[in-house]
Amino acid sequence: MLRKLSVFPLLLPAPALAHPHVFVQVEMAVVFDVQGGVGVRLDWVYDAYFSMLVTADLGIDMDGDLQLTPEEQALLDTQIAAWPADFDGDLEVVQGDTILPLAPKRDHAMVYADGIMRETHLRPLAQVADRSAPLTILPYDPTYYVAYSLAGPVTVEGRGDCTVDIIPANLDAAYSLVDELLYGRPASDVGPDEDFPEVGRSFADSVVVTCAGLL
Structure with missing residues (x-):
């Protein structure tokens, strides 16, 4: 998400070296879908401080009315929508x-309202390994540069025989x-030129989706 922003390296003040840097509600x-496909729709709600840094760096909403012109919206879309090849x-x-392969994102949209950026997209599963096995979904940044936290209930759309269990991360262990x-x-x-260990998965809540019928 955030690493794909071409403006991102310019947004962080030098003293801000602690991890995580950015907080995102998920x-x-x-x-x-009716064709038997499965996907995960995500809304990433950026924290207010990072939203302010992005808009300031892009030079949008400079009048502070929390409304974007069509030109400003287009600029925000182009900066957010293009993911680099190494961003998963x-x-x-x-x-x-088994880690399931994901297809490219679909239905991407960017909303800026009340000073907060919200990015929405759908990640279809490219394939399912076992149609009878539960799915476990983990939103996380491997380097824990970004801290993702689940917000609100996780919903299921398109069928009524599935249950959702959320397993909170063991923060003490993380x-x-x-x-x-x-x-x-x-x-x-840890300085800005040092690699932070890939501990993000340990901080991730797990969403377990179990269906009575085949996926």
């Missing part, structure tokens, strides 16, 4: 030990892992 729906969308869907990998250094001491 609204999620699991979507079944900060989403993992698994069945058992912070212990960070401490172990950094050899006791505080995260705030």
Whole structure:
């Protein structure tokens, strides 16, 4: 998400080195279509500070009325919509030990309202390994540069025989892992040119979708 912004490197003040840098609320729906396809629709609601940094850097909403002109909206769309080849969308869907491949995003939209940016898109599953097995969905940034947190209930669209269970991340274990990998250094001491350990998955809540019938 955020790494795809061409303006992103310009937005962070030098002292802001602690992880995570950006906080994103995630609204999620699991979507079944009539052709038998499965996808995950995500709404990423950016935090107010980062939304302000992006709009300021792009030079949009400079009058502060929290409304974008068509030209400003087009600029925001072009900066957000083009994902680089090495960005996987900060989403993992698994069945058992199998990570399922995801198709390119669809139905991408960008909304700016009340000073907050909201990015919406659908990630279809390219294939399902086992039509009888539950899906486990984890939204996370591997480097924990971005902290994703689930907001509101996870819904299921297109069928009525599925249940959703949310397994919160074990934060004590996640912070212990960070401490172990950094050899006791505080995260705030990790400089901008250093690689932060890929601990994001440990901070991710898991969404488990179980259906009575085949997926």
